[in-house]
Amino acid sequence: MSCAVKKIEVKDLRLSYAHREVLHGVSFDIVPNEIFAVIGPAQSGKTSLLRCLNRTIDFCANAFVSGTVRVDGEDVRELRNVYELRRKVGMVAPLPVGLPLSIYDNVAFAPRCAGISARSELDGLVEKCLRQAALWDEVKDRLDSLGTKLSGGQQQRLTIARALSHAPEVLCLDEFSIAIDPVTTMRIEDVLKELRSQMTIVLVTNLTQQARRLADRTLFLYNGDVIEIGSNDVIFSGHPANRKTYEYVNGIFG
Amino acid sequence: MIRLCGISAIIFVFGIFFFVFREGAPFLAKLDWSQFLFSPDWIPTSQTQPKYGVGALIVGTLSVTVLAMAIAVPFGLGAAVFVSEFCGKATKETLKIVIELLAAIPSVVWGFIGLCVLNPLIIQTFHTPIGVNMLNGAVLLALMSVPIMVSIGEDALKAVPDSYREAGLALGATRWQIVYRILLPAAKNGLLAAVLLGVGRAIGETMAVLMATGHSVRIPHSVFDPVRTLTATIAAELGETSKGSEHYQVLFLIGILLFSITFAVNLIADLAVRGVRKK
Numbered sequence: 001m002s003c004a005v006k007k008i009e010v011k012d013l014r015l016s017y018a019h020r021e022v023l024h025g026v027s028f029d030i031v032p033n034e035i036f037a038v039i040g041p042a043q044s045g046k047t048s049l050l051r052c053l054n055r056t057i058d059f060c061a062n063a064f065v066s067g068t069v070r071v072d073g074e075d076v077r078e079l080r081n082v083y084e085l086r087r088k089v090g091m092v093a094p095l096p097v098g099l100p101l102s103i104y105d106n107v108a109f110a111p112r113c114a115g116i117s118a119r120s121e122l123d124g125l126v127e128k129c130l131r132q133a134a135l136w137d138e139v140k141d142r143l144d145s146l147g148t149k150l151s152g153g154q155q156q157r158l159t160i161a162r163a164l165s166h167a168p169e170v171l172c173l174d175e176f177s178i179a180i181d182p183v184t185t186m187r188i189e190d191v192l193k194e195l196r197s198q199m200t201i202v203l204v205t206n207l208t209q210q211a212r213r214l215a216d217r218t219l220f221l222y223n224g225d226v227i228e229i230g231s232n233d234v235i236f237s238g239h240p241a242n243r244k245t246y247e248y249v250n251g252i253f254g
Numbered sequence: 255m256i257r258l259c260g261i262s263a264i265i266f267v268f269g270i271f272f273f274v275f276r277e278g279a280p281f282l283a284k285l286d287w288s289q290f291l292f293s294p295d296w297i298p299t300s301q302t303q304p305k306y307g308v309g310a311l312i313v314g315t316l317s318v319t320v321l322a323m324a325i326a327v328p329f330g331l332g333a334a335v336f337v338s339e340f341c342g343k344a345t346k347e348t349l350k351i352v353i354e355l356l357a358a359i360p361s362v363v364w365g366f367i368g369l370c371v372l373n374p375l376i377i378q379t380f381h382t383p384i385g386v387n388m389l390n391g392a393v394l395l396a397l398m399s400v401p402i403m404v405s406i407g408e409d410a411l412k413a414v415p416d417s418y419r420e421a422g423l424a425l426g427a428t429r430w431q432i433v434y435r436i437l438l439p440a441a442k443n444g445l446l447a448a449v450l451l452g453v454g455r456a457i458g459e460t461m462a463v464l465m466a467t468g469h470s471v472r473i474p475h476s477v478f479d480p481v482r483t484l485t486a487t488i489a490a491e492l493g494e495t496s497k498g499s500e501h502y503q504v505l506f507l508i509g510i511l512l513f514s515i516t517f518a519v520n521l522i523a524d525l526a527v528r529g530v531r532k533k
Binding site for chain 1: 417418419420421422423424425426427428431435436439440
């Protein structure tokens, strides 16, 4: 891409768990306000890659990372305030983790941690995020009930609302549609298309068609290696640079 | 067979209640309830006019327990949070072993510590005439109930799935924010249970408080006053009564009273836990 500004810059990222390397030197850039998809079969390192971006990889005691990940030009591994980074780079997990709090408190969690406590401000924020995640109409009458009592699809949208609540500049979605039905998936995809004007979106997905529908560019990750990275016009064109990419997106192997 | 094991608990509880009640029951007819419960005059050995008022004993038990809990709850729950969330693996293992050791110390040894260590310490520090008093007993009870609170509380915190912690951290929460906003609400049932088990232990404890609280029947005015508890009274006096005498029967009534208090604590705990769960 010709755009000079890079939102995220990953260079020669290597990651091992214990002594097993799962990412073998991954490099790519993401520019502001694009939707960047990462596709690839299971076990190819997609989730691990995402977790390096906001340093949630730190939770794995035996993970070892080398190479650089820059967000807005700053190396995330040299950051002092990792909490700020995690607010800047929001994450939606594949299986929804509803915190054992009310719907309202789930969404208000991150803003409260960031120091917002005025009820009126929180009210507005909660409504806005739930609307953005296409959940408001279903839950507006029961914001006080437990988030964990919602259905799977609703919980997933709740986690998206929660991720939006700290106004991230980058939103990472890790196979968000794994637990929800196609209709809801389409609704969330519409939401993402709207959100791109406000933020950069990194989309990890098992569904190549989803990457095709949503993304500007797509990265094909296979066994920890970048096979191909390019705009969707090329990747899904029927004649991408690498034969494996063609086979994967067309369902010939995988 | 296995069914018998299961219902044996019920049989035992009712059996104990029945026998204690049978020993105390004959006195029930003669009993002046308001005098029994509220009068501070406990003069069971008087030849002419014995008085059986357990008011001071109830106050003694409750005051020592409350003071002990005021010390133990912050320490116990704090330690549980530290052990489960903040310390490294090696520290954790060591701490758990030491805390379990603490739980294994017999109560008579605690009483001995109260007499020989805490007693002079309290006299020196606070310049009180006697060191075997409410504070002494409460500190001992606190030390005895902290291990229970720590191990049950830690179990409760451990039962909170890691995914909650990760989700919280991924939202930019600090460790303390996770403790306050996620773990405490998520584990509140277990933590409440931990506290109430500690309370149960403190109310039922006999030997340590018998040795360390001063064992004098009166309503305390400060934490440095000696007190006497319900349990200690039974332990100290039952051996000196003749079977079937009034004094003997009243001591069994105290037993029933203790039974009722612990039953009430358990009931409140159960209701509280259920109430919490409903929300």
